Amino acid sequence: MHPTAPRLAPIAPGTRPELADxxxxxxxxxxxxxxxxxxxxxxxxxxxxxxxxxxAVRNHSSLSAAVRELVILRVAVLNRAPYEFDAHVPHALAAGVSQAAIDATRVVPPAADSPWSDAERVALELADTMTRDIEVPDALFARVEAVFQGQQLLDLVATVAAYNMVSRLLVALRVGH
Structure with a gap:
């Protein structure tokens, strides 16, 4: 097997009648x-x-589309999931995220002068911590909670968690290589 060949064959649409619905x-x-x-x-x-x-995460979130897409892009970068990153750049642009802000998500660790709002910056810091360290220190959580409460807080954490799941499946099965 070629090192970048997919590890599980895709099911071509229309080839399995039991999957039609x-x-x-x-x-x-x-x-x-x-x-x-x-x-x-x-x-x-x-x-x-x-x-x-x-x-639910993408279409029914209480987060702004910009925050949601920046977090998804950042998780893709941290998990080395280019398929996920490339799939979400158009969504980020449609949400009004600048190309500079998108490009800044690729810089690890983030540059001090990254063109993100304060809310975006703390959401991305949470994404970094959840993705790399898993456990979120109380001090960071307090800063996140100062900006995102209730449903927004849960939606933010769920978005980071869900896209870690996505990127890890994509990378493990070499989808999109």
């Missing part, structure tokens, strides 16, 4: 059946649950 739902929610979902269709229950969770 699920493919229709995924395409309706996502606009298409991406390479990620073609791999996920190897386990229809996982593909279904994945779609439900990630749709």
């Amino acid at each position: 699920q493919e229709v739902r995924i395409a309706a929610a996502r606009g298409r059946i991406s390479g990620l979902y073609q791999v996920l269709l190897n386990s229809p229950p996982i593909a279904h649950g994945w779609e439900q969770m990630l749709s």
Whole structure:
């Protein structure tokens, strides 16, 4: 096997009649059946649950689209998941994130002069800590909680956690290489 070959064969849309209804739902929610979902269709229950969770995180979040997409981009950078990063750049741009702010997510550790708002900066610091250290120190959590409360706080933490799941699956199975 080539070192960057996918480790699990994708299910080409339309090739498994028993998946037809699920493919229709995924395409309706996502606009298409991406390479990620073609791999996920190897386990229809996982593909279904994945779609439900990630749709909630992306489409029903109380976070601003800019914060959400910057956090997703940062997790992709930290986990070396270029497929995820490239998939979310258009979403970040559509959310009004500048190319400079997108480019700044690639710098590890972040530059002091990164062009992020204070809310974006603390959200990205949380993403860094959750992704790299897992445990969030009380001092950082207090700074996050000063900006994000209630549903926004949960949505932020869930976004970081969910996209760590996404990137780790993509990297482990070499999806999009």
